[in-house]
Structure formats: structure tokens, C-alpha cells
Amino acid sequence: MDYYSSHISKLIEELSRLPGIGPKSAGRLAFHILNMPKEQVAELANAITSAKENVKYCKECFTLTDDEICPICKSDRRDHKTIMVVENTRDLAAYEKTGQYHGVYHVLHGAISPMQGIGPNDIKLKELIMRLKDNVEEVIISTNSTLEGETTAAYISKLVKPMGIKVTKIASGVPVGGDLEYVDSVTLLKALQGRVDM
Amino acid sequence: MDYYSSHISKLIEELSRLPGIGPKSAGRLAFHILNMPKEQVAELANAITSAKENVKYCKECFTLTDDEICPICKSDRRDHKTIMVVENTRDLAAYEKTGQYHGVYHVLHGAISPMQGIGPNDIKLKELIMRLKDNVEEVIISTNSTLEGETTAAYISKLVKPMGIKVTKIASGVPVGGDLEYVDSVTLLKALQGRVDM
Numbered sequence: 544m545d546y547y548s549s550h551i552s553k554l555i556e557e558l559s560r561l562p563g564i565g566p567k568s569a570g571r572l573a574f575h576i577l578n579m580p581k582e583q584v585a586e587l588a589n590a591i592t593s594a595k596e597n598v599k600y601c602k603e604c605f606t607l608t609d610d611e612i613c614p615i616c617k618s619d620r621r622d623h624k625t626i627m628v629v630e631n632t633r634d635l636a637a638y639e640k641t642g643q644y645h646g647v648y649h650v651l652h653g654a655i656s657p658m659q660g661i662g663p664n665d666i667k668l669k670e671l672i673m674r675l676k677d678n679v680e681e682v683i684i685s686t687n688s689t690l691e692g693e694t695t696a697a698y699i700s701k702l703v704k705p706m707g708i709k710v711t712k713i714a715s716g717v718p719v720g721g722d723l724e725y726v727d728s729v730t731l732l733k734a735l736q737g738r739v740d741m
Numbered sequence: 742m743d744y745y746s747s748h749i750s751k752l753i754e755e756l757s758r759l760p761g762i763g764p765k766s767a768g769r770l771a772f773h774i775l776n777m778p779k780e781q782v783a784e785l786a787n788a789i790t791s792a793k794e795n796v797k798y799c800k801e802c803f804t805l806t807d808d809e810i811c812p813i814c815k816s817d818r819r820d821h822k823t824i825m826v827v828e829n830t831r832d833l834a835a836y837e838k839t840g841q842y843h844g845v846y847h848v849l850h851g852a853i854s855p856m857q858g859i860g861p862n863d864i865k866l867k868e869l870i871m872r873l874k875d876n877v878e879e880v881i882i883s884t885n886s887t888l889e890g891e892t893t894a895a896y897i898s899k900l901v902k903p904m905g906i907k908v909t910k911i912a913s914g915v916p917v918g919g920d921l922e923y924v925d926s927v928t929l930l931k932a933l934q935g936r937v938d939m
Contacts, residue, residue: 546834548807557788588786594752609746636744
């Protein structure tokens with residue numbers, strides 16, 4: 544039996560399909576939406592459809608963008624000889640927020656995961672190799688510090704190194720401002736192994 | 742500076758206006774939506790707009806419904822002499838889930854809150870009094886157990902009792918299955934005051 548009108552039930556159902564939104568939050572969101580001004584509801588629905596319709600992959604780096612070529616790839620103020628490989632557009636945005644990275648990116652849209660049946664051909668890896676034909680000097684691998692991320696990093700390194708291009712990987716270690724007490728032991732060991740001269 | 746395409750930024754902005762969704766969750770949701778099949782995105786956007794367009798207040802009890810009169814008010818299997826007063830449609834749904842309440846409802850859409858400038862005229866209170874002209878026998882007040890809910894309950898009781906209608910209020914007490922240790926002392930005292938013969 545349904546306790547809500549069919550339109551409310553449908554809205555709750557659609558919202559609860561989103562990640563991290565259970566039936567209770569979906570209910571709260573649905574009633575909030577019903578109480579929003581009509582124009583604001585239209586704006587929300589429109590933002591959803593038009594993002595899906597207009598956002599595409601950059602033909603260079605495969606980040607999600609409104610244009611054929613993203614602003615970073617288009618920019619002549621970026622160092623196009625340095626390519627940072629990330630798993631997704633959100634990781635790219637995290638680096639852009641630092642404002643300190645001046646190279647370009649390559650977005651894989653995933654990581655190799657034999658467990659989930661995701662192989663090298665299921666991510667934008669061929670596309671990376673294609674780009675390396677140009678005068679690239681360094682590939683910085685910045686995949687996640689997970690089993691899948693590490694597997695992907697190792698795989699890329701094996702492919703790219705024989706091409707005579709420098710391959711680096713971002714450092715693992717203790718987060719800045721982090722309390723040692725709360726850092727897991729794998730991270731602590733990585734931080735110890737990666738210790739640098741002072 | 743924007744790290745995302747304008748369509749993505751707009752989507753994140755709209756999503757982060759929703760309650761309980763911060764900028765990080767909004768980002769996660771936005772990229773999830775971009776990865777959803779096109780039809781599913783359309784369904785989500787459509788559920789939002791059509792809920793807002795089609796859901797209205799029941800002319801009897803003011804719950805949110807698709808029809809002029811909601812299925813509960815329309816039903817002749819419900820006891821129309823007993824009206825339970827709730828703050829919102831979600832509270833109504835909570836009682837409907839029990840399957841054990843056979844009366845009808847009245848949805849206030851809020852509670853009196855002098856702090857937030859919400860007075861008796863800002864909720865569906867006049868509408869409740871209007872309904873009481875019929876042969877209503879009991880009004881069960883089921884507002885929240887908060888300052889606002891209690892204020893509203895007291896206010897309604899004062900209005901309705903002089904009309905010769907029985908006014909009751911749902912019991913406060915220890916939740917069923919709840920561990921006494923974790924129950925706050927106000928609730929414990931209410932439970933003690935409301936003790937019943939065994």
C-alpha cells in the first residue's frame with residue numbers, strides 16, 4: 544500500500560536511486576522540493592537535464608566539459624608537456640583548487656579492477672597512449688591510493704616508461720595536519736618508506 | 742575560478758541547495774547523474790517537475806495528494822468522527838504505515854513558533870476549526886514532542902474543547918525496544934508521569 548500520492552511516491556523512488564540517499568532522506572528531499580517555489584523546482588529539474596545533455600568529454604583529456612576541447616587543454620598558459628593522469632573529473636578539480644599545478648590532465652574515467660571486470664580497455668587508457676606521441680616529457684600518475692588505483696598506476700607505468708617518457712607518482716604519506724595517532728598503519732609505513740632528507 | 746564546466750557547476754549549485762546536501766555530496770550526486778543513462782536522468786527531472794505540478798492539498802484534510810480529495814478522506818471505511826492532527830504529510834504516512842489507525846487526519850503544515858514568526862494563521866488551523874462543525878467526536882493531537890509542537894497542541898486544545906469535542910494527545914514515553922540507559926531524562930520523567938496500571 545502507498546501512503547503517498549503517486550507523484551510523491553515516484554519522486555521519492557527516483558531520489559532514492561541516487562547514491563547515499565536512502566528512503567528516509569529521499570522522503571525529506573521530496574517534501575522539501577514540493578515546498579520550494581515553482582521557479583526553483585524548474586531550475587533544479589532543468590539543471591539536471593541540461594547538464595546531462597550538454598556536458599561531454601574533452602577530445603584531448605576526456606574531462607567532462609561544455610566544449611569540444613576543455614579550457615585547460617585549450618590554454619596556452621598550461622604546460623602541455625606534463626600530463627597528470629587522474630581517475631575522474633573530481634580528482635582533476637581537487638588539483639585545480641590548489642592552483643599550483645600548471646600542467647594538463649588525462650582523465651581515465653575509472654581504474655582497472657579485475658574484481659569488477661573493468662579492464663584496461665574499459666577506461667580511457669588507449670587515449671592516453673595516443674596523446675603521448677606528441678612531445679610529452681612527464682606523466683604524473685595520480686590515481687587513488689586503492690588496490691585499483693595502484694594496479695592502474697603500475698599498468699600505465701609499464702606502458703609509458705618504454706616510450707622514454709618520465710613517469711612519476713604522487714607521494715603517499717601522512718596527511719598535512721593529520722594526527723599520527725589516527726593514521727592507519729599502511730599509510731604510516733608508506734610515509735616512513737617515502738621519507739625525505741631534511 | 743570554476744573548476745567545472747558551467748553546466749556541472751550549475752547542477753552542483755542547485756543540488757547543494759537541498760537540505761542535508763553539502764557541496765561535497767552535491768558534487769558526488771552531480772557526477773553520478775552525469776553517468777546515469779539518459780532516460781533515467783529524464784525520469785528524475787520529470788519526477789521533480791510533475792510532482793511539483795500535480796501535487797496539491799486535499800480540500801478536506803490538507804494532506805498532499807494528486808486528487809481534489811485524498812483517498813483517506815474519500816474512503817467510507819475510515820471513521821470520519823475521529824480526526825488526528827499532524828504537522829505534515831510525513832507524520833500522516835508514519836501512522837498509515839502502522840495500519841492500525843482508522844480515523845481521518847488534518848495536516849497543519851507546520852507548528853506555531855513565535856521564535857520563527859509562525860503564528861496560528863500561518864498553519865492550517867482555521868481549516869481544522871471549520872471541519873469541526875460536522876459531527877466530529879474526537880480530535881487526537883499528534884504534533885511533534887517539541888516546544889513548537891507542544892505550543893500548537895495547547896493552542897488547539899484551548900480552541901476545540903469549548904466546542905464540546907473530546908481532545909486527546911498521543912502519549913509521551915520510552916520508545917518500544919529502547920534501552921532506558923539511552924533515553925533522555927525529560928522523556929523518562931514523561932514516561933513516569935504517564936504510567937499506566939498493569
